[in-house]
Amino acid sequence: MFLGELEKQVLQYLWSSPGVDVKRVHAELAKQRDSSLNTVQSALERLFKKGLLSREKQGHAYLYRAEVARNDLIAKLIDSVASDFVSKGESSLIAAFSSVSTEMDEAQLDRLEQLIEIQRQQLKKGDSSAD
Structure with a gap:
């Protein structure tokens, strides 16, 4: 988009x-x-x-x-660009994100870490419910 x-x-x-x-x-x-x-x-x-x-x-x-929240639109735009350039399983998106994160301050990095932990917990819940 x-x-x-x-x-x-x-x-x-x-x-x-x-x-x-x-x-x-x-x-x-x-x-x-x-x-x-x-x-x-x-x-x-x-x-x-x-x-x-x-x-x-x-x-x-x-x-x-x-009709769409700001964060949701940003996620859609990132996904749209990433899907144009990154194959599934490829690590270039992670590398690009890592590069962007060098501009973040301590509070932003802490928040990012919290969000990653939430995602990990949701993945664990999904894995345990598939058993």
């Missing part, structure tokens, strides 16, 4: 301000970039068609909400 720069900015805004119309999204993004209302509307439509936004008709306008 590919997201353009404007689509990323729209999602960032909608994660913090759900249930807004195109005019409000446009007004907010106009502080950062020069885009027409039609361009923002097109980005919202593309994100809706990708299943990343939901919308609800209110009067003559749609109110948009992010």
